[in-house]
Amino acid sequence: MKYNFDKIIERRGTDCIKWDHADLFFGKNDLLPMWVADMDFESPPEVVEAIVTRAKHGIYGYTARSDSYYESIVSWLSRRHGWEVEKEWISHAPGVVPAVHIAIMALTHPGDKVIVQTPVYYPFFKAVEETGRQLILNPLIESGGRYTMDFEDLERKIDSRTKIIILCSPHNPVGRVWTRDELSKLGEICLSSNIKIISDEIHSDLVLGNNRHIPIATISEEVSSITLTCVAPSKTFNLAGLSSAAVISSSSTLLSEYSNMLSSVGAGMSNVFGTIALQTAYNKGEHWLEELLEYISGNFEYMRDFLKANFPEVKVTELEGTYLAWIDFRGTGMSVEELKNLLYEKAKVGFEDGSIFGIEGEGFMRVNLACPRAIVEEAMKRLINVWKSC
Template identity: 50%
Template sequence: MKKYDFDEIIPRKGTNCLKHDALETFFKSKDLLPLWVADMDFKTPDFIVDAIKKRAEHEIFGYTFRPDSYFNAIINWMKRRHNWAIKKEWISFSPGVVAGLTFAVETFSKPGDGVIVQPPVYFPFFDCVKGIKRKMIENPLKIVNGRYTFDLDDLKSKIDKNTKLLLLCNPQNPGGMVWTRKELVALTDICLENNIMIISDEIHSDLIFNGHKHIPLATISEEVAQNCMISMAPSKTFNVAGLTSSMVIIPNKNKLVRYERTIGVGHLGMGNIFGSIALEAAYTHGDEWLEQMLDYLWENFRVVNDFMKTKLPRVKVMPLEATYLVWMDFTDYGMKNDDLMKFLLENARVVLNDGGRFGTGGDGWLRINIGCPRSVLQEALNRLEKAFG
């Protein structure tokens, strides 16, 4: 078994890297330690790089299509990793997960319709709704026993005849929850009763820890499968976000045709050669690398959790069930979000994500990306201790 080195530091400055090279644009300083943008600082796996290099040797990059091997890689990965039997005719393309969500909202609702979001949540969800003139209905999550869960009473109280869609983050970002079958059944029952379609962002579905199990929404029941769209990608799992190769899985044929009509209008369904090559290589050869990477990430989380308990006990860390994004409660410091971010940047010189951007419930929280070499993470924690301790 090949041993992968996740301690290796790969210099990313000077590569037009958003995470590292855009610091001055966003934060007016280059001298910052970036643990914000949700990509990893680990080297993209060799089997993906080799596949891209091999294709690049051909030296013609004309119009292309996705072969059966592409679809088989997705089908086999879903069966192997999630025990989900899907069919080729359910699979379609999206330039990215957020693009897929936006296309779905545009396809399955009309201006003025209500779309439910459940903050604090991945902040592009808000643009997917408001940016195309839909009415955003907030159904904030609630914390029970230290983790988020759905507030179903609040949800039921806000649904009306114009409520058409619910955007689900599964697993949850920024909280790192893996929704249980019981939670998903309760949520989907309400949506089925009210004829609300669910658009499920499952981009973090491969990044699951400690005996938790990701449940693809469409596996809840056949009725749910016919009432949902699943959006997935290898981008977070294998650090290939720049290749913009995502897919959507829609078991309902009519809904799939409608979605493809939307992306077809803009001729957005073709994708790019290297994105497809990367996806196929990732889902064909990625199991061993992923298992080692998950072990490394879990140790990184343990380092963060232990550090906060001993060095910064006023910070409460939400238990991590999935993702490489850790949600930390700084509310005990009594600072509003703008003041908290200003203090963080000026005194710790570390860039984390502002919890306020994730909507209701995010004030006073920060999100840290632990998908980096442990030495980098330790340096960030030391800076936080110096600033907040």
Template identity: 45%
Template sequence: MNEFTKVHSRKNTRSVKWDAIQSVFQSDDVLPMWVADMDFRAPEAVNEALIKRAEHGIYGYTTIDDDVNSSVMNWLRKRHNWEIQKEWLSYSPGVVPSIQMAIQACSKPGDGILIQTPVYTPFYRAVEVLNRKLIKNPLIYDNHTYSIDFEDFEKKLQQDVKIFVLCSPHNPIGRVWKRDELTEIARLCLKYNVLIISDEIHCDLIYPGNKHIPIASLSDAISQQTITCMAPSKTFNLAGLQASYIVIKNKSIRKKVTDAFEKQGFHMINTMGNIAMEVAYKEGEPWLEQLISVITKHKEYVISELESKTSLRVVQPEGTYLLWIDCSSLQLKTDELQRFMVEQAKVGLNAGLAYGEEGMQFMRLNIACPMDTLQEGIQRIIRAVNTNK
């Protein structure tokens, strides 16, 4: 039995995914398949490095050194063919704080912030709490796949938009944007002088036949107008260690963002996150390749089971370990759909409405768990759907 098939109990570890199900779903007998973290142990090299550091027993202030910077730079070069310089890097506790800080630093209250919906819930929250104006470019859903409405995108850019927040790969729909799509996004943002904040946290979780392209790598012009937010957290299941980084080539924009972090008292990442990031990027690639093989089989299993045995349809993912499930055939209202999954299927999924009104008939499923867990969850859904006919 390898680490990707072994079922580890995460209960009583203060896990949001496993220990908060009563408060989130008002039930304690659902199988949690929601929060975007994995039920797999991190790479053993990371665990060993953390244990060794803990044995030292002193947890003082920690600095980012050239070893950490080099691990990030080498990873981006090898995995994404993106050459960056050390000076372009800064560090943060997480991608969400980075996005909020970048919006705060590079816009003012009332400015338009463009997002492509349905999209990761904190995008909405960032715009709201910072008193910016939310502008949406809904993605086109057709034949169980999504595309960008570029005509609408250009119209929206003209509505006093200062920042476009790109989700690449896209959460929750699982699209990995193609070069021509990214090139057109870049062309239009340059045309209307709109800054891009690109959330690329899922960039390493790409299914065979697809390739992630950092939008800032397309040209010097777009790299000067892009803030890229990345982290090893989704890739290696390190989210709780709170370590991420920001890549900004433009010196003046970089200063605005780093100054904003300074004003909030963010000067460093924590000791364990620092170590985990370096070791994961230096030694975690074989583990990642095995993970991608595992989740590829998992998504194929889910699609085959749900589409052959129920009326549910899965948006074919190109990246991420999250599946976006079209439940419209059940003909349930949004609140009824959520109750159905909790009360009848006994599974805890993310409600599609959380990602915008365009997700009202969808549910988001996390497949980054052992196959035994995944099979149990999917069979619960199949039984509930077929009982409900």
């Protein structure tokens, strides 16, 4: 490999949430943190160089999004996902989570219903409830360690107050990369029910093996016209702290409603380094990404094989996309509190409690594999040592 993903980089002392502020989630900082979804890898060197060069200019005033900014997004989506986007379809966001909040406020009214597919990225819950909308759960179906959408349940729960479904694609935390057939069926239901789609596709570049991400907006012109898609380089290139995302729709009506709300809450400005990082990553980061995906696949295979051989009570969900493994500890017979005690108090590993993603996540843990292999190995060693001593 050209890039050294085995390199251990000391992140403590940088005010990073994962290492310096784990106590916000776990109540302590003495764990090996494999939770919040950022990477323990350096961003592509081309991105670092571009940021340093811009920083040396010394003036960091108000910054616009140039044609080259939009062109980098358009080109990336075409090359990586076969999605032909026009510049006029693109709006801005300081992040995907803020974009989801803003989109809900723009496209619904207080009291309207918004559907999420649990277990799912938990900020979606707050995005719905904190904007005064009703949260409707459409749990995924788990069978044999694989998750699928429950379309019958979805259709039962739709009524005249249902206005939006939030799609997580690829799905966090269960690691599914949705197929064309699944997305087509979802699109059909939404079209027939007059429901808009907010599609969180922040993990779309992090697809493993022979799986392929399909933007739901590419299913048909009709589905595209009811969809707001959120993308960002933050997960792909480890740029979350630079607050730069894009919101895309072929519908001028949806996009203007979103953009007007974005402006009304004062969130339309650009981050000077975020715009530089986005352009550079999309224009020059492709080879780095290919090596990253190979490395993450190796981390997953190591962990899966280790647990299968040494801890057969634990089942690992197959990882199609994202760098977040979804591990089923229910076979241990432990309660949620007993499991957390085993991991946090005894093994000292900071896996993320699955129950925060919805009741369907009870007994599961989400594990961030975007880290050097040595960290994965250490976590497995700690885990098996305490399990054997139980």
